[in-house]
Amino acid sequence: MSFVRYKAIVEEGDVVIVYLTHESMFPLTLEAGRIFQTRFGALRHSDIIGKRFGSKILCGGGRGYVYALHPTPELWTLTLPHRTQIVYTTDISMLTLQLDLKPGSVVVESGTGSGSVSHAVIRTIAPTGHLYTFEFHQQRAEKAREEFSDHGLSNLVTVTHRNVCTDGFGLSDVADAVFLDLPSPWEAVASAKLALKKAGGRLCSFSPCVEQIQRTCDKLRSHGFCDITTIECLLRTFDVRTIALPEPDLGQPDSCVQTRHEGSETAQSFTFKSAVPPKDMPGHTGFLTFATLYPQVETS
Template sequence: MISSKGRGFVYLLHPTPELWTLSVPHRTQILYLPDISFISAKLNLTPGKIVVESGTGSGSFSHSIARSVTGKGGHLYTFEYHDQRVEALKNEIELHNLSEIVTLNHRDVCKDGFDLENIADVVFLDLPAPWEAVPHAAKALKKSIVGKICSFSPCIEQVQKTALALNENGFFDIQMFEVLVRSHQSKQLILHDIQSAIDGKKVTFRSNKGRKRPISSVDSDNKPPLNDDHNSNNIESKPTLADLPDPKSENQSEISILASRFEDSARGHTSYLTFASLFSNQ
């Protein structure tokens, strides 16, 4: 978009959950794109899914969930216990036109539960004590399908307690992951074959050998000057273009490869992701 006086311009970007994650006001620690993408894929978040989230926080992951489940009756029920964060989230949900897809609840699910039963395909927990919410999550998951749960925990002790609670409440296939991003710098490199490298060294050697050494003052006083014939017979001539390897010859070949290396800086630990499944046909 060009300015009214034509002296400048700005790019207008279509709003996406990814941009919101990069610019969201940090009321709490948020989930970033590597964890968000892995969780979304692991839980198979697709249009039509019903998701229950507890620990809305700043709403970073909530926006990604809302986009993933939009369509075919998909919905997000998200819970936050902090009253000031709830008010800020309500304003953002209305401003971003997510009211029909997202239902925000002010509730401490660890003590009071979700007040939902047999409704969710997926439950996501981002809580200080997620093991306290596991029994309530089991009630919220649908009984007719294999329900999925994910817990986001920074400390391994939280993972241990959550895994025990999942096992006690009938969950199976309990797995824990850690997402670490390693960025690469890549570029094209040209590799020469051995013969062309040897030929290049030969040319360099002959070029250095053919150079005249400066005559010292002592040598110039004791030795007579050499005539032209003597010079021409004893000093090897410099290499010519004919001595260079022929780039079209069979021995002169090049191979182009793509090489990469790790960047020096990398984002460290963010959290442990604990996944489990539940099937209770009752």
């Protein structure tokens, strides 16, 4: 299977996303004969193999059911094993668009981290683009390489274990876009400029703190990057509900008697369907700084 190509029927060895509830999903690599324990009971891998993606699968001997979903980079981001803090879909969406990514784009990324951004980028640049991703930690790099292989993405990505801040990307004139998710992104700016195509390209740096973007923007400016902009993008998810707000009893003759009885809610209500904002929401993930490297001028 491949994360970047839909298919209809689940086969052995495929990754499925097991959907229990809105809040509870797990990735599962299928091996005939194995059993996955869910809170709704045992789920037999064999019961999934051969079904269509998106099918309802009984588990716990029919006591409950789950859905077997086709993996997507977004479902993967929600369910992947965290090896680091990860970048979530709201920011990934924005950086994908703002980096002008499309099939065929060549992208350089550091660090790979848990592979959340990598999967989304590979999806967008496939089948003709390539991702060069760099990770400081050897184990994380290896784990990511494995995952990409399991997800049918090996030919689209090169994982390198390297500290790009000290050793650079070792790439020159190849990339359409660079994405930096580093504690000290400014240390990678010079090397990122080298990696970008001479015809120009885009850069994005993701950092949670103001001081990080300050230093990075300074560095970008001094290295000739243009159109430097920093944004913050927050996601607010609404709860869709029907709400009945009781009408106050102001002493109308006809409603006076009832209102003394708490149990009988015959009092009128103002009822409406609403999208209720969440009580709490993410207040900050990080700042996204974008910049353009324009082609070098060969004029007087």
